Amino acid sequence: MNRQSFVASTSSVEINGWRMNYFDKGPRDASPVLLLHGNPSWGFIWRDCIPPLLSAGLRVIVPDQIGFGLSEHPHSAAAHSLENHAANLVALIDRLELKNIFFVCQDWGGPTGLGALLARDKCSSAIAVMSTWAWRNPSAKFHNQILPWRTMHAPLIGPYILGRKKAFPGRGMYLSVVDRKKFLTETMQYYEDVLPDTDDRRLTWQWPRSIPINETTDIAGNFFQWLEEGVKGLKLPSLIIWGKEDKVFEPEVFAKKWLEIWPHADGIHFVTGDHFLQEDAGNEIGVILAEFATQHGLTEGRLK
Amino acid sequence: MTVEILEQIPEGLRRVPVLIEPSVGHYPEFRNFLKKVFDLEHNNFKAPCVLQVNQYFYEFIFIGRSGEEFPAALEINALPPGLEPLDAEQTDRDLWEILEWLVAGVGSPWSLEALRETGNIYRVNPLKN
Numbered sequence: 001m002n003r004q005s006f007v008a009s010t011s012s013v014e015i016n017g018w019r020m021n022y023f024d025k026g027p028r029d030a031s032p033v034l035l036l037h038g039n040p041s042w043g044f045i046w047r048d049c050i051p052p053l054l055s056a057g058l059r060v061i062v063p064d065q066i067g068f069g070l071s072e073h074p075h076s077a078a079a080h081s082l083e084n085h086a087a088n089l090v091a092l093i094d095r096l097e098l099k100n101i102f103f104v105c106q107d108w109g110g111p112t113g114l115g116a117l118l119a120r121d122k123c124s125s126a127i128a129v130m131s132t133w134a135w136r137n138p139s140a141k142f143h144n145q146i147l148p149w150r151t152m153h154a155p156l157i158g159p160y161i162l163g164r165k166k167a168f169p170g171r172g173m174y175l176s177v178v179d180r181k182k183f184l185t186e187t188m189q190y191y192e193d194v195l196p197d198t199d200d201r202r203l204t205w206q207w208p209r210s211i212p213i214n215e216t217t218d219i220a221g222n223f224f225q226w227l228e229e230g231v232k233g234l235k236l237p238s239l240i241i242w243g244k245e246d247k248v249f250e251p252e253v254f255a256k257k258w259l260e261i262w263p264h265a266d267g268i269h270f271v272t273g274d275h276f277l278q279e280d281a282g283n284e285i286g287v288i289l290a291e292f293a294t295q296h297g298l299t300e301g302r303l304k
Numbered sequence: 305m306t307v308e309i310l311e312q313i314p315e316g317l318r319r320v321p322v323l324i325e326p327s328v329g330h331y332p333e334f335r336n337f338l339k340k341v342f343d344l345e346h347n348n349f350k351a352p353c354v355l356q357v358n359q360y361f362y363e364f365i366f367i368g369r370s371g372e373e374f375p376a377a378l379e380i381n382a383l384p385p386g387l388e389p390l391d392a393e394q395t396d397r398d399l400w401e402i403l404e405w406l407v408a409g410v411g412s413p414w415s416l417e418a419l420r421e422t423g424n425i426y427r428v429n430p431l432k433n
Contacts, residue, residue, distance in 0.1 A: 077326035077377075146413050148422040155334040156325045156378070157403055157419065160428075164323065165396070167426035175425075209330055217332060 001047040003190050010043070010070065015091035016084070021070035022092065025050070026059035031100045031125060031298040033289065035062045036089070038107020038132070040169040040204040041276065042069025042194055045106075048282025049289065056290040057299045058102070063092055065112065067203035068194070075199045082210045082220045086115030093120050102298055104128040104289060106278065108207055111220075111227060118230040126296055128239040128289060129258055131249045131275050135228035136212045136221055138257070142248050143211050150213075158205035168204040169195060176275040178245050183279055231261060237296045238265035241285055243273030266292055307405040309341070310354040310361070317361060317383035320390050323399055325378045328366075335375065337410045342366070348374050354383070355405075357398040396430040 009025045023043050026032075033053050035046040043062035053060050064071040066088050067080060074080070089112055093101065101124050105113040110132025117124050133140075143149050152161055161167045169191035177183045195201045210220040218224075240262075242255040249255075255268045269288050271281035278285060293299055329335040339345055342353045344366060353364040361383040369376035380402070384390050400423070407419045423429025 146415070147418040148425050150331075151407075151414065151418045151422045152426070153330070154407075154414065155328050155330050156323060156380075156406060157422075158330075159323055159325050160399055160403060161422065161426055164399070165426070165428035167428050171426050171428075206326075209327065217330070 001050055003044060003047075006044055006047050006050075007070070010064075012071070013092070013095055015066075015095060016088055018066045018074060018079070018088065019072040020066055020088065020092060021064045023050075023060065023062035024096075026054050027057065028059065030057055030059040031102060031293070032059040032061050032096075032098050033102045033104060033293065033298075034089075034093075034098070034113065035060065035104045036106065036109025036113040037062075037065065037068070038109050039207045040068065040172065040195065040201070041107075041191060042071075044069065044190055045276065045278045046282070049104075049278060049286035052283065052286035052290040053293070056294055058290070058293060061096065061098070063089065065089075065108070065203075067207075070194060073195070073200045073202070075202060077202075077206060080203055080206045082111060082115070082223050085112045085207075086119070086223075089113060089116035090119045093123060099123050100125045100298070102126045102128070102289075102293055104130075105132050106130045107132055107275065110134055111210075111224070114231055115223070115227060117234075118227070121234075124236060125298055126237040126239070126293070127234065128241060128292065130241040130285070131243060131246050131254075131273075131277060133249060133254055133257070134224065134231045135257070136215075136218075136224045138253055139211065139213050140249055140254070142250075143208075144213055149208075153205055153208050158209070162205035163198045163201045166192070166195075166198075166201060168201065172204075173276055173279075176248065178243075178272055178274055178280045187279065234262070235264070237292070238262040239269070239289070239292045240265050240267030241269045241271060241277070241288055242267075243275065243277035243280070244270045245272070245274045246277070248275040266295075306358050307401055308356045310356055313352065313354050313363065313383070314361060317385055318387070319363060319381040320384060321379055322362075322382045322390075322395055323380040325380075326376075328375050328378050329373060331410075333410050333414075334406065335373065337406070338364075338366070338375065338378070341409060344375060355402065357401050360384075360394065360398050362398065362402065393430070400430050
């Protein structure tokens, strides 16, 4: 699916006072798959995962998180708390009256999507996670390092490097895919084009500041604690997919931790991919998701 | 490094916002350094602080937010003369020098080497590129 056909199937809705853009395709009475992206991508990152899901008869919904993609880009710092982003997904679920949802979460799609799932657990049918987390500890080695991660998000440095000088999405994503040449020549511009101005890129440096790495200064520590307790109690069919080359959320720590939390989970399915694994293995991920949905009866019958 | 703190704003300059930081205390040591160097402990609402970087001027506006330690936020304005256009590349270089001054002042575990290497990795170090 190219950018044009992806965007052609999007529309927007107002949620919590913001304009949210979302892709929506497939039978309205089919089980919905909610594909949730992270920082600094947008729904477009899921484009190659979508065809196998539609072929399996599912409805596919892909929001651009507020602050990214074709959704509104609020400039207010307060708009971008983790609670607000999770609440935006809750509002979307309510607005579209979604039920029997298969949540698929990558990167910040995890903390936000799983937060929304916990708030609407009766509307949920299954979960898939990839290159994401939902707890305070362990935190990623990558996020604890002064060079480059903590320096990159330090006061004034973050707004300069990521906002003014647009290190994300371009260079930052380029460094976190496997086939860099393909990304550079075919895709990178579509991530840069939707965040053209300094103020549009606010969430690229503000969101990472919610990652818990220091108990005395964490701004979202309580949220992650609540999240971890909540996900531990989930008994839904679960699927773990991970990029073999993931340098941000090391598979031997993070994918393994998901398996500890959900021993019943299907996986770990390893695919070729770094943190933005959909760029390298989009179709393969789509096939894994579709087969999982079929195995768990999500493609059978229609919702009432 | 050629960053110098001035006592007064030169006349005939206009303000152009060039960098906004809504959370100076994200790492508290950064806020502590700014409080100390600009003497913000006892006089929050004094005149804006001005830095001269090379031959250009930059104004620091410290912002308070209810319920948070002062300063909560910081806006940096470039101060070009009259109606003259802002030189964006010069501003990038000057801001980078301000960042180097900041990191050197805050000190360990933060370091100029890490800042420069981060800039190099992401190809945003204007003094190198």
